Amino acid sequence: MQRLIRISEVFAPLHEEILSRCGIRSAKRLGREYWLFSCDEAWDAAQHEASLWLRWNMRLDHAWPCVPEKTEDFIEKSAMALMRKFATAPLQQVMVGPLLSGSPHPLYKKMAAQLQQRLRMEFPLPCRDRDPELQDPEGLTMFVLLGKEGLFASVSTPRECGGFYAGGSKHISHRAAHSISRAGAKVAEALHFLRLHRPPLAESSQWLELGASPGGMTAELLERGFEVIAVDRAPMDARVASHPRLQSFAENARTFQPPRGTLYDALLCDMNGSAEESLEVVISKISCLRSGAIVVFTMKTHRAADLSEILALHQRVLRQAKIGGLVFLAQTHLTYNRNEFTLFWKVP
Numbered sequence: 001m002q003r004l005i006r007i008s009e010v011f012a013p014l015h016e017e018i019l020s021r022c023g024i025r026s027a028k029r030l031g032r033e034y035w036l037f038s039c040d041e042a043w044d045a046a047q048h049e050a051s052l053w054l055r056w057n058m059r060l061d062h063a064w065p066c067v068p069e070k071t072e073d074f075i076e077k078s079a080m081a082l083m084r085k086f087a088t089a090p091l092q093q094v095m096v097g098p099l100l101s102g103s104p105h106p107l108y109k110k111m112a113a114q115l116q117q118r119l120r121m122e123f124p125l126p127c128r129d130r131d132p133e134l135q136d137p138e139g140l141t142m143f144v145l146l147g148k149e150g151l152f153a154s155v156s157t158p159r160e161c162g163g164f165y166a167g168g169s170k171h172i173s174h175r176a177a178h179s180i181s182r183a184g185a186k187v188a189e190a191l192h193f194l195r196l197h198r199p200p201l202a203e204s205s206q207w208l209e210l211g212a213s214p215g216g217m218t219a220e221l222l223e224r225g226f227e228v229i230a231v232d233r234a235p236m237d238a239r240v241a242s243h244p245r246l247q248s249f250a251e252n253a254r255t256f257q258p259p260r261g262t263l264y265d266a267l268l269c270d271m272n273g274s275a276e277e278s279l280e281v282v283i284s285k286i287s288c289l290r291s292g293a294i295v296v297f298t299m300k301t302h303r304a305a306d307l308s309e310i311l312a313l314h315q316r317v318l319r320q321a322k323i324g325g326l327v328f329l330a331q332t333h334l335t336y337n338r339n340e341f342t343l344f345w346k347v348p
């Protein structure tokens with residue numbers, strides 16, 4: 001069988017090593033971030049620690065290697081082939097995207113939109129116009145990626161592949177009106193990703209945020225209707241500081257005692273410094289979190305010199321969280337993460 005995986009371009013110097021550590025000996029590169037490789041059925045990303053870098057991981061069910069822009073009636077021929085092949089699949093949605101993410105070639109962006117529209121008309125989808133985020137993470141979706149190397153498709157679940165959109169990324173602008181910094185888009189992306197693993201938090205949820213200044217993430221949480229207790233040694237930006245649903249504390253998060261009597265629904269930690277020290281602070285706050293609360297943690301890796309050190313750090317962080325009483329939910333590398341990863345746990 002063949003699989004299509006994606007690794008962010010920001011890790012370009014590590015690409016070869018990541019592939020090799022995932023047990024992939026030979027792979028064909030597609031676009032800037034995708035690789036196509038052959039493997040046996042038993043290949044399981046989860047068995048390789050370096051799968052931490054895989055943003056998308058899709059079993060390939062149909063491929064048409066060709067040059068779409070030079071292929072007559074490409075959209076129609078692709079649609080017919082996919083309709084024949086997956087005629088009886090109980091699909092919830094069809095998601096088509098370009099192989100080049102970020103700033104895709106306008107032609108492939110347009111072709112992806114046309115093919116998606118064509119396929120959505122043909123398949124008896126329960127809610128073809130519904131927000132892609134409302135897909136069942138465990139339901140069957142047809143994912144199609146296309147680019148100058150051809151068309152690559154699968155019928156899989158969003159959770160198996162690692163996203164609701166083909167290739168995994170939802171475009172989230174960091175220029176929203178309420179935005180204070182790019183970090184706002186990072187938490188928006190993290191919450192989008194988390195839907196693959198659990199239902200979204202209720203609007204009235206209360207967040208404890210450690211390392212909140214200047215408030216990029218805080219602004220995004222407030223925009224979503226959440227209440228936030230923000231802690232940072234540095235001050236909050238004036239644009240959020242007096243928000244009625246925000247209480248901010250200019251303190252060391254290590255010694256900070258949250259107001260008594262509140263059990264929080266979620267904890268967000270974006271503190272800089274050592275990941276293990278930050279996680280220690282997070283664990284010290286577990287008693288302030290309700291059962292089932294989620295923890296969203298940015299694992300900073302800037303002190304790790306190479307891939308082996310990042311992997312070792314990651315393993316230590318996972319162990320530390322488990323011993324500390326957190327239950328692992330998911331992990332990913334987001335578009336707005338540079339050399340860092342976002343990890344999710346829940347409180348039992």
Ligand SMILES: C[S@@+](CC[C@H](N)C(=O)[O-])C[C@H]1O[C@@H](n2cnc3c(N)ncnc32)[C@H](O)[C@@H]1O
Pocket residue numbers: 181183184210211212213214215216217218231232233234251252253254270271272273
């Ligand atoms: C990457 S910045 C956070 C950016 C922020 N999340 C945003 O969205 O704008 C890291 C922050 O962690 C804070 N920090 C690191 N260690 C801390 C500690 N022990 N107590 C309080 N704040 C801490 C720093 O002051 C810094 O503002």
